[in-house]
Amino acid sequence: MSATAWTPPRSSAFGPAGHARYPECRRRAATGPGLQLKPPRAAFAPTGALRPDVPTHRRSGVRVRLHPRNNDDELIALVGEAARSLVTASDLLARIIAADRTDRAALREELHAVEHAADELHHRLIRLIHDTFVTPVDREDLHRIGSLLDDCMDALDEAGDIVVLYQVGWLPPACTEQAQILQRCAELSAQALPRLRAASGLREYWVEVNSLENAADRLFRSAIAELFATERDAIRLIKVKEVIEHLEAAADAFEHLAGAVESLAMREG
Numbered sequence: 001m002s003a004t005a006w007t008p009p010r011s012s013a014f015g016p017a018g019h020a021r022y023p024e025c026r027r028r029a030a031t032g033p034g035l036q037l038k039p040p041r042a043a044f045a046p047t048g049a050l051r052p053d054v055p056t057h058r059r060s061g062v063r064v065r066l067h068p069r070n071n072d073d074e075l076i077a078l079v080g081e082a083a084r085s086l087v088t089a090s091d092l093l094a095r096i097i098a099a100d101r102t103d104r105a106a107l108r109e110e111l112h113a114v115e116h117a118a119d120e121l122h123h124r125l126i127r128l129i130h131d132t133f134v135t136p137v138d139r140e141d142l143h144r145i146g147s148l149l150d151d152c153m154d155a156l157d158e159a160g161d162i163v164v165l166y167q168v169g170w171l172p173p174a175c176t177e178q179a180q181i182l183q184r185c186a187e188l189s190a191q192a193l194p195r196l197r198a199a200s201g202l203r204e205y206w207v208e209v210n211s212l213e214n215a216a217d218r219l220f221r222s223a224i225a226e227l228f229a230t231e232r233d234a235i236r237l238i239k240v241k242e243v244i245e246h247l248e249a250a251a252d253a254f255e256h257l258a259g260a261v262e263s264l265a266m267r268e269g
Contacts, residue, residue, distance in 0.1 A: 080194035086186040094179040155250035174223035178247040185254035199265035209258035216251035
């Protein structure tokens with residue numbers, strides 16, 4: 001069988017009819033047989049690829065700029081500073097509870113100032129977490145711990161505010177005991193959180209805070225029971241009950257903070 005050259009059908013886009021219909025086909029046909037392929041594009045090379053001082057992303061191989069590693073120290077330092085501010089706040093709350101009614105307003109203003117400073121600290125921490133490519137511990141855990149530190153501060157500030165706003169006067173001994181529990185929780189948090197990188201070694205922290213919160217629960221129930229059994233002034237009963245409940249809420253906030261540290265330790269092994 002003799003070989004014959006293949007001739008495209010007239011209806012084909014590459015045949016004579018197609019040439020009339022598609023100018024690109026006419027141009028390609030004029031250059032010779034077959035399609036003329038463009039040379040392949042050069043592989044993408046980002047600007048930083050030729051810079052040995054720019055770190056490389058592990059998965060993509062693309063060189064990207066990361067924040068310096070000393071952000072690790074700054075992040076942990078901010079967490080530790082926030083925890084230490086809880087010690088100051090809990091001490092002021094204990095003084096408010098023990099003070100005469102006339103002296104409480106000035107102490108409450110001091111507590112407000114500590115809370116405002118802690119708010120600024122919290123905002124700095126959150127901004128730095130968002131701006132840091134690699135955080136010393138899991139980003140979500142660090143964000144949650146920062147938020148729970150802020151919750152603890154808010155709970156302490158609210159408890160002190162209630163005492164002053166309601167003009168409660170004399171408070172039962174149970175409130176003093178609750179304040180002492182909060183002081184201990186704050187001290188433990190200030191000792192533990194600067195060591196957040198080694199969260200697995202902080203077991204004693206969350207165990208003791210949990211034990212303190214259980215004691216606060218028992219104290220709360222007995223204080224409420226005694227209040228209803230002994231207080232005959234309905235308005236004073238409501239005021240004191242509110243104070244006791246806010247102090248209990250602060251103890252719960254510390255337990256939630258310790259629980260977040262425990263969760264971090266479990267994930268990091």
